[in-house]
Amino acid sequence: MGLYFKYLSILFKSQLQYRTSFWLLTFGQFFIPFSVFAGLYFMFERFGQLRGWSFYETALCFAIIHMAFSLSECFARGFDAFSSLVAGGEFDRVLVRPRSTVVQVLGSKFEFTRFGRLLQSAIILVWALYNLPIEWSIAKVITLLLMVASGVLIFTGIYMLAATLCFWTIQGMEVANIFTDGGREMAQYPLNIYQKWVTVFFTFIIPFGCVSYLPLLYILDKVHGNEILYMLMPLAGVLFLLPCILVWQLGVRHYRSTGS
Incomplete structure (x- = not known):
């Protein structure tokens, strides 16, 4: 973990070398999910409820899944951009270093500008919780934290699976976006509004x-x-x-060098 945080520090400092660009990108990321949330707001403004779910209940679901997605985009970006390491032969360098390939790939790229998206999700989360009559307990607070943390793990796992395909396909496959972007869009609403097969898939296969x-x-x-x-x-x-x-790990064992 010491090595991971060293990667984190180095890349954060490097991105801050262009402060104006960094803050403009962060500012832009803040507004990217805005249109999606605006659509959610106007839908409830028109219909009042969604299969028994109120606006603030759905907004809480929206905020949790978008927070998890933002954190995974920031800290697991190395797997999402892994195809460039394979195509450029840079993964050979990773293999000869005496550290875990998972840690090295995770530390190869961070997108700190995604904190803009995270900030918007956090604001929606606080707004929804403020307007919901929830009787809080320690167990519920822990559950809420686990929801965000586990969401990060699921998105990271999908990125890892997509990265593993690069050992055979070289380039990343856009089909992975069905489960990252598509999963995020599905899970931002309560799953019982969908058909049963969708609910089953996103509960037992990819457990959003x-x-x-x-x-x-x-x-x-x-x-x-x-x-x-x-x-x-x-x-x-x-x-x-x-x-x-x-x-x-199976993909790493079957990796063949570029030979260049």
């Missing part, structure tokens, strides 16, 4: 529902059953990441 919809039911006191089970649902993010790491 376990970090947004299901634990949100617990926080909003809408659970009919074992509350502890709903509270622990975000841990599915850890269970999703573990096989992604194994697949990555």
Whole structure:
């Protein structure tokens, strides 16, 4: 972790060398999700509710998934841009260093300008929580934190799987965006508004529902059953990441150098 934070510090300082560009990009990232949230707001302004969900309940779901996406874009950007390392032969250099390939690829690129997007999501989160009559407890606070953290792990796992494909395809495949951007767009709404197969897919295959919809039911006191089970649902993010790491290690073992 010391090496990881060293990477973090070096890249942050390098990006601050062009302060005007950095702050303009951060400012721009702040407004990127604005149109999406505006669409959410005007939809509820017109219809009032969405299958039993109020505006602020849906806004809370929106904020959580976008916070997780912003953090993963910032800190797992190395896997998202991994194809450039393979295509340029730079991954050979990673392999000869006596440190984990996961840590090195994670530390190869950070997008600190994504903090603009994160800030907007945090503002929406605070606004939604302020307007919701939630009876808070330590368990609910922990659940909320786990929802964001586990969402980061799921997005990171998807980036890792997409990066692993680069060992065979060289270039990154746009199909991965179906599960990153597409997953984000799906999970920003409560999953019970979709058809059953969509809910099942994003609960048991790519468990976005376990970090947004299901634990949100617990926080909003809408659970009919074992509350502890709903509270622990975000841990599915850890269970999703573990096989992604194994697949990555499998890809590393089958990697063939560029030969140049």
